[in-house]
Amino acid sequence: MRKLFRSRRAVSPVVSTVLMILVVIIGMSLLFDFFVNYTHDFQVGSGSAVLESMTVEDISFTSGTQAKVWVYNVGKVSFKIASVYVDDQPAILDRPNFEIFPGKHGMITIDFAFSQSPYRTFKIVTARGSAFEGRYS
């Protein structure tokens, strides 16, 4: 028994094996964590852009520089309105990143120097990058 404990012949292979297993477990855990987060971020973030859909139900021009845009979420996920472009020029939003849930209506007010043209092209861009465009009078 004393001989067994005094012998150091197999200590090095055992330590090295344990160390190797530890390194592999830690490495695989980090990799697994990265993949799980990456997949989750993709599904919640840009991946869900395919589930977004909206209808611009009404646009009313309250003055020459302001308009109320009513949007209806007909998609499967909520979305945030990140920016609005009028005739390819960015407009100022009163509530940036305003969130609209599925089946709900939402209104945003935009500030923009509207042209005298009877029709204007509105492009609404969500935080996930989906763009919805239409011409309104």
Place this chain on the structure above:
Amino acid sequence: MTVKRNVRKALRRLLCSRRGTAEIIGSVMFLLIMMFFFTNVFLWHDRATREMDSVLSEKINSPISIQVVSMNVTKPDMRLKVTNNGGVEVVLSRLWIITDGEHNYADLETGQEIRVAAGAAEELYLSKPTLQHPEFSVEGQTIYYAPDVGVLVTFKILTTRGNMAACSSTPYE
């Protein structure tokens, strides 16, 4: 004969040799793990795309139209007819009433569902507002709104699938 023997020898050596087996098992396991993750993402994306395809096809297959049946303010007989021209049932969401630059809406979804079956039509009635029923409130298929005589009114209907239709009319006495 010699060639056959040499091939057999080489094959036996190849099968008996265990050199490189760990690398092959490791690579296969790595590929399996990678496939497990990417298959999940692919299947989720595929399901999401199919889901949105069905939403889009339902929207395409449920176009609606709206027309004014009568706009007699004094009688009073003010009716709108919403027709579902598609093959899928629709639920009415909002009726926008635009007159003289003012945009107002009546919420048709609050506490009820006005359904229009495929190919069918439903009538919406306009009635003068009362104390109990303020302007633009809804009860059943009646919308409480009193238009001004001789002023053009535009009605825009929105369904829960996101389809819209509009019509205009001038109320008369």
